[in-house]
Amino acid sequence: MTALAVNPENTTPPTPSVTLAAVPELAAAPPRLVPSELVPPEIVAAERRWWHGFALGMAIGVPVCALLWMGIVGLALVVADPGWPVWPALAMAAVVGVFAGMFLGGWAGVTACAEQLDEAELHTPRPASSR
Secondary structure (H helix, E strand, C coil), rough: CHHHHCCCCCCCCCCCCCCCCHHHHHCCCCCCCCEEECCCCCHHHHHHHHHHHHHHHHHHHHHHHHHHHHHHHHHHHHCCCCCCCCHHHHHHHHHHHHHHHHHHHHHHHHHHHHHHHHHHCCCCCHHHHHH
C-alpha cells in the first residue's frame, strides 16, 4: 500500500509540537554540579596537595629526564661515531627527555600524593543527600 492510497489528498495532519513546558522533568532546571562550598575543606586541601605533587613531580622530572636522555644519546654518539653531528641528536634527546619527564614526573608526583587524597576521602563524612 502506498502513501497516496492511505492519504489520497496527500495531506498530513499537523503534528503537535512538544515543548519543554509540557514535560515537567525537562522544564526543570538542569542538574548542577556540586557547589564548591559543599566540598569539605579536608578534601579541598588534599586535592590541592595532589595537584602540587603533580606539578612538583613534573618540575623535577623534566630536567632530570632531559639530561638523562641527552647523556645517553651523547654517550652513544661518542662510542658509535665521533664524526656524526651531535647537536641535532642532543636536541632530539632533550625533547624526548622533556616528554618522558612530564609523564614520569607527573606520575611520580601523583603517586606520592594519592594516599593523602584517599585518606581525606575516607575520613570525611558524606553529606546526607549523597547517601
